[in-house]
Amino acid sequence: GQNIDQPTEMTATEGAIVQINCTYQTSGFNGLFWYQQHAGEAPTFLSYNVLDGLEEKGRFSSFLSRSKGYSYLLLKELQMKDSASYLCAVRDRKVNSGYALNFGKGTSLLVTP
């Protein structure tokens, strides 16, 4: 099994930068994903890391350290529409005939004016 931990809630101000952390323990790491989920909607893919380091995609960046079992999602120039839940998901090594994503419980981010 896996243990994936992320903060339950965070609040930040419009225009600021926020970092959402995720720590994990896994028997066979095969990649880490970040998803965004607005209330009442489906999760949408944000970023993917499989090697150590930073992946940048516009206002969003994601960092991974496999030796520390740690990732963060960095959101810059926050906008009101960034208020959402952010899900950290770890892909484990192949089980039976497929891979499965194991999700953390999500971090609810509130962006205030």
Place this chain on the structure above:
Amino acid sequence: DAGITQSPRHKVTETGTPVTLRCHQTENHRYMYWYRQDPGHGLRLIHYSYGVKDTDKGEVSDGYSVSRSKTEDFLLTLESATSSQTSVYFCAISEGLAGTDTQYFGPGTRLTVL
């Protein structure tokens, strides 16, 4: 947009009745997944499929069965619904042949079991 639809989008049913949820995709992806999402638990995998007639269990498969007779359709059945199965159900697909690619989610089905 990964071309995923789910039906119905909302359903209210009574304890003990059978329920089938449908996931339909238009792009011939090999891998399809069913998750449930509950407050305090995050997304949890119920079953997944790696091809027509090829399925396997996930973390929370008890009380659920699945079928995939065509590439485009993955059905989730609750043989006898219970109140603990009240949840939001998401279908997902992953592109590629090995199941290692990013998963994309359908719009979800909100199921209430009274």
